[in-house]
Amino acid sequence: MKQYLLERDAVNGKEGKGFATINGEVVELFRFKNFSLQSQFDEADFKVVGTRKKQKKTTGIQLNWNATVYMGDKCWEDIVNKYLKTGQCTYFTIQITNEDPNTTIGEHTVLIKECKLTSCDVIKLDADADWLDQSISGTALDFDLLAQFNAPAVIGGNE
Secondary structure: OOOEOOHHHOOOOOOEEEEEEEOOEEEEOOOEEEEEEEEEEEEEEEOOOOOOOOEEEEEEEEEEEEEEEEOOOHHHHHHHHHHHHHOOOOEEEEEEEEEOOOOOOOEEEEEEEEEEEEEEOOOOOOOOOOOOEEEEEEEEOEEEEEEOOOOOOOOEOOO
8 A cells, every 4th residue: 555645744834943143143034935955966977998878976065055035134234244344254053943833743953054145135126026035045064953854643545
């Protein structure tokens, strides 16, 4: 019999929270509209005599994050302005938690370390917008899995 995920354990994307620690100050990221951390493996071609097949050798990894936030958090503009005026880059951590109380799988929390801002909308006007948002993105050097989802308590198809 085939097993499948029941809808009650699909995590609601709106259920979660985020915090950043910037210059020792904890900032709640309640203006976040979305956030994602992506890993990208670096690969190099690996060729050998005796085959025409080109293999790929993993040579490294990159961590990139991006977010859309509603305008109003000055911390991102402050990071840009500090670099612009002093040449000093600000590094910070971001902690994101997915936790939907309607599921049986618990929470997933990731601490993203050595974050650096690489792009930020500083100011914006938009005649078609009902509200303004801001795109921000950056890189990170590492992350820790502080909590991982559990297996669902009930699986469909076990009837």
